[in-house]
Amino acid sequence: MSKNSNGLLIMKWLVSRSWEESRLLWSLAFPVLLAEMFQFSFEFVTTAFVGHLGEVELAAVTVAENILDTFAYGLLFGMGSALNTLIGQAVGAGQLDRLGTYTQQSLILCGAITLALAPAYVFATPILRLFLHQPVDVSRAAGQYARWAIPRLFVHAMDIPLLMFFWAQSRVWTLAAISGVALAVHAMLTYIAVRQLGYGLPGAAVAGDISQWLIVAAQFTYLTGGRFPDTWKGFTMHAFNNIGAFIKLSLGSAVMICLEFWYNTSLLILVGLLKHAKHQLDIMSVW
Template sequence: MDINESSPLLTCRNAENTAHFTGYADDIPPIKGVNDFYTQFAAESKKLWYLAAPMIFTTVCQYSLGAITQTFAGHVGTLDLAAFSIENSVIAGFSLGIMVGMGSALETLCGQAYGAGQIDMLGVYMQRSWIILFVTALLLMFFYIFATPILILIGQTEDISRLAGKMALWMIPQLFAYAANYPIAKFLQAQSKIMAMSSISGVALVLHAFLSWLLMLKLEWGLFGGAMVLNFSWWFMVVAQMVYILSGTCGQAWSGFSWAAFNNLWGFVKLSLASAIMLCLETWYFMALILFAGYLKNAEIAVDALSICTNIVGWAIMIAIGFNAAISIRVSNELGAAHPRTAKFSVVVVVFYSIIVGCFLALLLIIFRHQYPAIFADSLEVQQAVYALTPLLAVCLVINNTQPALSGVAIGAGWQAVIAYINIACYYIFGVPLGLILGFAVDLGVTGIWLGMLTGTVVQTVILVWICARTNWDKEASMAGERIKKWSG
């Protein structure tokens, strides 16, 4: 296909392509009056929830794999729970942040290319991302191999470090499943093929829950059984999604393996690194929270309590990531199709729903504050510590349900590099030092650490809202057109 013919500028031919591929033939007209706003809000809500609902289900299912293993580990023993929490939050969390972050470059390119009608480039982009992520996984594997000395070096107790290091070795297959899965996910998301991902993730979750109970508790394999089930569940999703793609359901988007995947790899690496830095800084922020708790008095109880809270926040964030993926698809598709007003309005709608859902989840937590700690741990000390953190946890659910949606806007528009700088300032120059001061100098313990770091997230969220409000969306649509020309060439 000639580049000039596939340009996202508003030519007659491209309008036909856009209508065919995205279902949106024209940009929305300027909104005049309350009735006009309500009509457009209802229409955009329908489009958003069509994407968000199955994506929320998918992300909750995928996150629940580790969360279920962590829950069963809490019934194996407190040391097992602490070791799995450290491995899952620090070792796997570090790697997951890099993998998801580098994969988000694919989210920007695939989404905008799909909106512009350049369907044949999606498969090439996915293969480029595979190459980069598998090489990255090979490098990250050493982090798994030397997990025990690394954890001891950063101050974790020897017992927790040794067991977490052993767990990390067992989890190396999951690392390579991450490398395979996230490019596939972005490839399918860009085409709005969400139901297939949801179905596969749902089946994986059911199998995972049963096998985890069987191996970890019934057969008493403990953490080794949990690791084997986690590896199986992630590779099951990868294989099932590839079968779906290879069956021909993606049409022009997948035309087979191509040598074109090796073209412009360095440029793709640079774009992926910018995306990785943006998302890694967010993922590692929670990882740091668990690490700092390990330096407190009675570290095992502190780590257990905080890991349960971050587990719950993680489930809530998976709902928010459903909005993140949906708004990324909406913004990237509409910018690629040169529909700036539609892209801007979709941001308003997603922020509204993310706040409402966050408040609902916080209310549920407060209502069941006496019951939920026992689900995650048998220790009364741990349960009491979790109960004490409930008010802060409720506030965190509201903030952390809104922030990922705004990050999705950034991914859809291709702002990863700018947001990375904002994350550094808000999280690590402001949030982390404030948390350490409140936690250790003011002696507020876990509550102080979390309160300081939550403040950093609030500041970052306010800045993202301000950026979205000040954005020239016509200019963003023009930049999307230039980006598509560059990467398709």
Template sequence: MDGEISENLLKKAGTEEDVFEEARLKDRIWNETKKIWVVAGPAIFTRFSTFGVNVISQAFVGHIGSTELAAYALVFTVLFRFANGILLGMASALETLCGQAYGAKQYHMLGIYLQRSWIVLSLCSIFLVPVFFLTAPILKALGQDEEIAQVAGTIAIWFIPAMFSFIVSFTCQMFLQAQSKNMIIAYMAAFSLSIHVFLSWLLTVKYKFGIPGAMVSTILAYWIPNIGQLMFVMCGGCRETWKGFSTLAFKDLWPVIKLSLSSGAMLCLELWYNTVLILLTGNLKNAEVSIDALSICLNINGWEMMITLGFLAAASVRVSNELGRGSARAAKFSIAMTVMTSLAIGLVLFFFFLFFRGRLAYIFTESHKVALAVADLSPLLACSLLLNSVQPVLSGVAVGAGWQSIVAYVNIACYYFVGIPIGVVLGYVINMQVKGVWIGMLFGVFVQTVVLVIITYRTDWDKQVSVAHKSINKWFVEKIEEPNPKAQNA
């Protein structure tokens, strides 16, 4: 059976390469651009909408009281993002599996992979639950204000249902993205955002339910898109790839767990890197102005990351699809097109922020000192935006090819053995303050980007096609044919 599958895949790979070679360059560019934006466009919009849910929640909580706002910001920034990073990272294993299986036309495997990912993420979420219950004592032990820590403990418990929403949200998004059917995700995100604004106003402003009102609206904002996505998947939107629940989901879980852990490590190492930047800045002189200026820059950087994460999704889908399909040249062409598209947007933003510098700070603050500090940091912000336009795309390539464990090691070396030590030396020893810390961190990202470029460039993509096909063969489950009612009646 494995031999037959391999033979069919090799024949198909030859055909795909011939078709790719026969197409004109202009047609290839146009077709690839359409395929990239079919995934990237809805992914970017969905991420902006999700980011918007958090901004809206924080704004309405701010109207309840300053203590509640500080507690919410603390829980969301430290705890919720931590859980988000772990679950998103582990779910990205599904991008590799579903993308390659869809490219190889093993459509029935996508539903099995989806169910396996639900099992893995559910187990992970259960292990994370105690951290939410212990938030108050943990924050008190870390020296946070007792009143803020107590309120944060209450808010953290409300966030538990939101955390469990990620199980469905992340996995369904990646399942649908692999098939380029993610417009439904964007529609549901827009609908959820509008409902969230109305409910937040109704429950916190009109009826004064306080934290419970704000959190009920937030939980619904996370779960409404999930209900819509599940209905779409199970009620006919994915007839080829969803064949119903199966006990096969419990088979071969260990390889999925290993790939999920590698994916989680890869993403969390990046998220924690930015957290270290804020922690290091908090110990510098004039920390209040430094943190205010840095938070404005990181806020802008965060919005721009929503765009590049859309291209990360596009890169992972396109690469995994082409590897599964058996076309190494199409995979390489897709990588080049995705990087160039994202880099073009990054260059526009690079020159934009170099030109406007500190003037943009007045959108966020009235402090002249903070605006001057932002102007001073703007060149570094511009460089961050430029690097962010390339690095996440290459991470998406790694996800599509299944290199998560390799990138995790690269992240450890570049971020924690290069970026942070240089940042500490420049910021504290040479006394460059926040600029020194950020230059060191940027250098770590630059080294990581260079390493990923070298790895991607020197990869034998024909060999990667063979590796992808071996994985497909290894986890292949024979499709169970559905009974034909007409034949039975005859």
């Protein structure tokens, strides 16, 4: 066989293997991408409806979502990302039952962080006005929205560990379907609360709370429905064992990820210091 023939066979093999690997990659990556797009679209839907209420309300939601919520979500996601490392080690060692235990440890840790962050939502108005020097009327409206959005903070504490658990086992299409349905419900509830009933910012916040809790409820139903016999054995007190080591690993993970999330937060804070800040914040909400 000639060298040209050998080269052609090798090229065909490389193309075939590349296509196969690409197909496998996209079969996992596409539903994850779809689920993330659905979840990030929640803010877009809320902003679209609140934008009809007025420039102060639009700026307030922008501040609450991109300063308070992004700060909290970045911290929780960073702490929860340590679960990826531990789950990979457990799978490699053949200790599949540890996946459930590690997930519960992450739930405990994220829940504790959420309790520590909740006062920031309660006192959002003075924090935004006195410490971050945001406009007075925007700070007041953002504080009202943030107080009604506190239930959503606890959703983040549960949603992130559950996502890590499902991602590790390639159960991604179910997550995409749950997020898609929840987004449709969110759009309907926000329309009813804001446009039909006229509940304004509290209505928009509560609509978001309900929609986000639907996601977690569906995830827990999927988790405990017997579809993970090897990795989920139910809740156990073993989750409290070695939790100090879990916290230490989570802190290291959080430092890297928080910097990425908090970039946009710092940008919004600086925009709020500009002249005609309400208009600038409104522009940032569209961007």
